[in-house]
Amino acid sequence: MQHSEIRLLVLDIDGTIAGKSNHIREPVLETIAAAQKRGVQVAIATGRMYRSALRFHQAVGSTLPLIAYQGAWIQDPMTQQILRRWSVPRAQLSELLDYFEQPKLRELLSIHFYIDDDLYVRAMTPETITYVExxxxxxxxxxxxxSTLQMETTKVLALSDDIALIDSLLGSLQKQYTPAELYLTKSVATFFEATNPAANKGAAVKYLAEELLNLKPENVMAIGDNFNDLEMIQYAGIGIAMGNAPEAVQQIAQWVAPPVEVDGAAIALEKFLL
Incomplete structure (x- = not known):
């Protein structure tokens, strides 16, 4: 692959450009700036809320629309225009809530509904407090x-520190819903996420590249660290997984960068773009 063909660099936030510190470290910022000097445009694609992702978008100096909520919400911070906004189908939303509120699950899960870029919760659980921080x-x-079911919900998140519980949740709900009904994924081992079936980072990056920038997959490089990055890594001409990514994500990537805590994204940019 001609690395000179890369025109768009798409970055996930958590576990990719921001580790435990919750900030982008200097070596990563420097390599992103160096790529921009070479004419590569940079975009953020995250499962985070739009307003929670905005400071990262600003930190990397992106001039492109911001892909939030796994691609269910795409907004241009320059103009404030919302380019894409998909909500979880109402029937599925109600069913998911029924599922999470089964007596055996109710006390084990923290449930987050995202409505109009606000976060709605049942109660302030320890997991929610950590998330909020x-x-x-x-x-x-x-x-x-x-009480919120009549509103448009962009994303549903179920959190638990019990990783096996989140895995079994994902497994059983994937049997219950086809990909045409709901997009189900994990963004970290303790987060189960559900969005509109049309929303995933791969579809969002394709829209950004092909519809807005008139590029092809071979002009795109994407870096991510978890299952919600799979579609984006598969779409991109150069798809890179972080060293801290689950094995299944590493296997579909063209290259595996060192982990986030040793600035793996910077090393990937040095190798492929600089």
């Missing part, structure tokens, strides 16, 4: 999430 978002505590 990292995302910088103040949640709206409603007691009963059924």
């Amino acid at each position: 990292r995302s910088g978002i103040t949640p709206i505590v409603v007691g009963d999430l059924r």
